[in-house]
Amino acid sequence: MPQWRASSWSKDTALMGQSARWRMTVAYRGTMFHGFAKQPGMQTVAGELADALQRITQEETSPLIVCAGRTDAGVHAIAQVIHVDLVDPLPSTRDGERGPDELRHSLNRQLGGDISIIDAVKVSPEFDARHSARWRRYRYLILEGATPNPLLAELAWHVSEPMDVRAMAQASGAVIGSHDFRCFCRKVAGTTSAEPIVRLVTHASVDVVDTSESFDLFGGRLIRFEIQASAFCHQMVRSIAGQLVEIGRGRSNGADIVALLHSQSREGAAQPAPSHGLCLVGVGYGPEAGLPKGPISP
Numbered sequence: 001m002p003q004w005r006a007s008s009w010s011k012d013t014a015l016m017g018q019s020a021r022w023r024m025t026v027a028y029r030g031t032m033f034h035g036f037a038k039q040p041g042m043q044t045v046a047g048e049l050a051d052a053l054q055r056i057t058q059e060e061t062s063p064l065i066v067c068a069g070r071t072d073a074g075v076h077a078i079a080q081v082i083h084v085d086l087v088d089p090l091p092s093t094r095d096g097e098r099g100p101d102e103l104r105h106s107l108n109r110q111l112g113g114d115i116s117i118i119d120a121v122k123v124s125p126e127f128d129a130r131h132s133a134r135w136r137r138y139r140y141l142i143l144e145g146a147t148p149n150p151l152l153a154e155l156a157w158h159v160s161e162p163m164d165v166r167a168m169a170q171a172s173g174a175v176i177g178s179h180d181f182r183c184f185c186r187k188v189a190g191t192t193s194a195e196p197i198v199r200l201v202t203h204a205s206v207d208v209v210d211t212s213e214s215f216d217l218f219g220g221r222l223i224r225f226e227i228q229a230s231a232f233c234h235q236m237v238r239s240i241a242g243q244l245v246e247i248g249r250g251r252s253n254g255a256d257i258v259a260l261l262h263s264q265s266r267e268g269a270a271q272p273a274p275s276h277g278l279c280l281v282g283v284g285y286g287p288e289a290g291l292p293k294g295p296i297s298p
Contacts, residue, residue, distance in 0.1 A: 020088035021125050022103075025118040026067075026080040031154045031276065032114055036071045036080070045071075045115060049082070052110040056103070057087050068133045068283040069232065074275035076155070079118075081283045083129040135202065137228040137282035140241040140273060141209075144248075145220020152215070156222065157241075157277040163248030165223055169206040171247045171254035172225065174261070175240060176201050183260040183269050184240050185233035193265070199236070203228040206244060223248075228282075238272035246270045 026049070034042040038050060050062035057063070068081040090098040098106070104120045111117070126132075141156035143149060148158045175181075180196045187193060209222040225241050243260070246252040252270065260269055 018088065019085050020122050021083055021085050021127060022120055023123045023127060023129065024082050024084070024104075024120045026082055026115065027078045027118055028076065028080070028115040029113075029154070030071060030074050030076045033073065035073045035075070036067055036077075038065070045080075046082075048111060048115055049084075049107075052107050053084065053086065055110065056090065056098075056106050058091050059087060066129050068129045069136045069280055071278075071280055072235070072275050075278045075280070076276075077280040079282050080280055081129045081133070081285075083123070083127060132285055133283050134286055135228055135230055135282075135284040136232060136280065137203070137226065137284075138232070138237045139279050139281045140225040140227075140237060141277050141279070142223040142225070142241075142245060142273075143217065143220055144223055145217055147218040147220065149215065149217055149220070152222070154276050155279075157245075157274050159245060159249075161249055163223065163245065164250065165206060165208055165221075165248065167250075167253070168223070168225075168244045168248045171257055172204040172206050172227075172240075172244060174254055174257040175204050175227070179261050180264050181233055181236055181261070182264045183266055184236050184243070185266075186235045188234065196264075197233045199229050199231055199233060201227060201229040204240075226281075235272050238275065238278055239266075239269060241273035241277070242270040245273065 026045070028045050030045070032043065033045050036045045038044050038046040046065045046067070049065055054062040063084045063086060065082050065084050071077060071080070090103065092098055093102055093106075100120045100122070104117045107117045107120070141152070143152050143156040143158045144161075144163050145158075146160055178198060178200045181199050182193070182197050185197045204227045206223065206225050209224050211217060211222050215222070225244060227237055227240065243252060243257060247254065247256070
């Protein structure tokens with residue numbers, strides 16, 4: 001049988017019963033991975049998924065995995081969305097046909113605790129995890145307090161100084177709307193600093209999470225920054241989070257964010273926040289994607 005990859009998929013192959021497109025919702029703890037995208041010689045989320053799928057499909061080559069948003073090293077996700085084209089029908093298990101539940105269970109047995117498949121369903125060949133997505137939502141967690149919490153060490157940025165959360169919340173509103181975010185984005189290879197990086201942000205907020213019944217923060221507070229946009233550029237969320245922390249510390253203010261957006265330059269911007277506080281928490285699709293109504297999020 002010919003070997004099929006996502007890049008060579010077509011409607012004709014589906015009609016011949018040789019390939020089908022699957023959508024999966026994936027959660028992962030990014031601590032151990034060098035980002036999502038597959039890289040030679042590196043442990044990545046896509047690499048682990050592709051290897052597990054190759055073992056299940058018994059194909060000679062690993063499948064190409066397309067995601068809604070590529071995350072950097074150390075970044076987590078609870079609602080990453082991928083699509084992948086697999087041989088159809090899938091090889092049977094000892095108990096019979098391998099359907100969506102069997103595929104999900106097989107993957108989770110192989111992937112261990114750092115990656116979980118939340119759901120797996122066959123979708124239309126027109127569905128594209130990246131290009132069909134209308135928005136992505138990220139959450140950044142900051143543990144404010146004198147004493148670090150070991151249980152949150154891989155999930156939140158520990159900042160020992162007290163912060164003005166109200167000032168951070170007010171300043172976060174400055175990024176809402178359509179802006180050139182060059183001041184908060186890492187320049188893409190092959191582009192120049194003169195090229196605009198326009199993104200539409202539809203939500204940004206900062207608040208304190210109530211952890212009274214789940215975590216002892218040793219007198220500290222867990223601060224949550226959430227942002228939603230049609231798309232994000234490289235390091236955009238972490239750069240904004242870093243600027244907001246400087247505002248919370250009293251070293252910057254909301255006017256600085258406005259000035260940075262107008263400057264279209266990273267000069268004067270805060271350093272990006274550490275990657276381990278960041279998590280992809282939702283992806284939204286329109287009805288044309290043929291998915292259940294509402295965002296993909298737990």
